[in-house]
Amino acid sequence: MTADQILFFIFGGISLIGAIAVISFRHPIYSALSLIVTFFSQAGLFVLLGAHFVAAVQVIVYAGAIMVLFLFVIMLLNLGTLSAKGVMTGKLKGIAIVLGILFAAQGIYIAANVFKDTEVGSPEAIERAAALADNPIETYDIGVLLFRDYLLPFEVTSLILLAALIGVIVLVKRENRVEN
């Protein structure tokens, strides 16, 4: 095994453990912290693929911004430790199982189609991954792609952000009116 592969299994393992911890901790704060661990090791995986910019953005946006909001929401609602039972009752449990199966099927379908032509773990695939790590994608290349080839999606992003911004203000300010 090369160093790349060992690192892949380390980061992949950590992110899996983190993800499992998210759903197994009884206290939401611990779950949120596990999710940060997962995001962080995913950033490590991005670095392994030579996507350094994406790795940094992953940490800045997900670990640094979105998870802060999660923690704030958990603290705002003052959620205590969940009791051992009572969360997953009857109907909810059924829905969860159905959704879980659907989601798993979707994942398998996507994986099977994307990796149809390459055998996972084949020498070529490993070679290709190693080549990515050795020739990282420069931020410059991302910029050229984003601002020349994918101009429209980029501008539309600003509209999505605008909608989100207005949504936030409308929701929060309505709460205030009700309070007063």
Place this chain on the structure above:
Amino acid sequence: MEINLLEQIVIPIIKILFIAHLLIIGVMAMIWSERRVSGWMQDRLGPNRVGPQGLLQPIADGIKFLFKEDLIPNHVDKPLYVLAPAMLLVPAMITIAVVPFGSSITIPGLENPILLQIADINIGILFILAITSLGVYGVVIGAWASNNKYSLLGGLRSSAQMISYELTLGLAIIGVLMLSSSLSLRTIAVEQGAYPWKWNFLIHFPAFLAFTTAMFAETNRLPFDLAEAEQELVAGYHTEYSSMKFAIFFMAEYMNMIVGSAVVVTLFLGGWHFFGLENVGGEGSILAGLISFAIFFIKTGIFLFVFIWVRWTLPRFRYDQLMNFGWKFLLPVTLTSIVVTGTLWVVVKENKQLWIGIGNVVAAFIVVAIVAGMLAMDNNSKSAVQSTPAAAPLRGLDAVE
């Protein structure tokens, strides 16, 4: 991938041990000079008993902290309570890795020159922003785990303040990045060159001020130390901490200050350059390397002095003033700076840097005037509405806010 044992393992480890220890000694020096300089500014002596000029005081403090009772109160969330100081310290320490603290030294026999920098990665500045953004968890988790009203309020205030000013931090550097076309801190420092009138703080003066201000807020220093405003919140998020755990919070804060100063020096104040002095003895020689390190060290030191100076010059902000200042002044100013820099770079054909420098300052003045006018209008209309104060019932934590 071939690994050159000497160049890729041994030398980096030497550099890491050197810089990490320098950082820890720097924290001690800062604690000492903070107290001595404060004493000097208030016309008193400050600690002067332990060692010559009281220089050994921080070591005495450290030993005292080590031998204090490691108290874990009953009402805290134990694992997180213990983990929180480390969650603040580790990010503070890691950020120094990408800051270049000098030029490079060429040693015959080695393949590559030794860069005076722990890791020259091509996304350097993003790495710093990413790791700094993780520092907020140490504060939030420490506050929440303490389960104390002072801690919780201090932690909330502190984290809201940190994320607000993080935006300014991110926006203020865009102008610098535009002209250097690189995210690597070494490239940014090299691009600025040897002469002060070509350094970024003149070209992007409003952004420089905004960045520095945001850094004061990020490190919870006066005038932005609302999180630990003693009169209101005792010690803020570390009220329930004692012994070395408290000391680690303290150390992390000072480390953030040192790293922040080093980043400002690199981004805006020319890094290790000073009138070509850094090339005395020939580029790449050991002498030049040492001089460049000394220049960087002195610049950072001067900037750290400013931290203490400001502390005894400006009074503390009120929390609404702090938030308004971040969201309504710094954000528009830095955004305008980006627009002005871009426009002038495209439109002006000659002396681009000069015109951008002038344009930035003028635009910043205009923006500040507009915002101040709008705030004045807001205040007028508000005081008209609030002439009959409604006795709003105060509930829970809202009352303290």
Place this chain on the structure above:
Amino acid sequence: MLIDYLPIVFLGVFAVLFAAVNLSLTHLLGPKKPTRVKLSVYESGVQPVGDARQRFSIRFDLIAMLFIIFDIEVVFLYPWAVVFKTFAENEGSGLFILIEMLVFIGILLLGYIYAWRKGGLTWD
């Protein structure tokens, strides 16, 4: 290159060890004389009233949400800043990339002004 990140990992290990050693040393060296008062909540010597973990103001949440939105905007600006000078050197494309970003910032500026007028940025 991947090898460039190795020193950062070393430094991370050093930092974690430094924190761990300090935390455990103080635990081992310090005296252990807990009393009931020492272990209780610190409220300036007054008997603590109620639980500290109450619901707090929604404004903190608002700040966090606004932060995410503007943070994403800033993230888009980084690659733009890196390519800007190269685009500007070619005749014509300089204006192109400038206007591109002006539109992006302009649209978000609308949101910013909206948030301001609605009092979303005011901490009252």
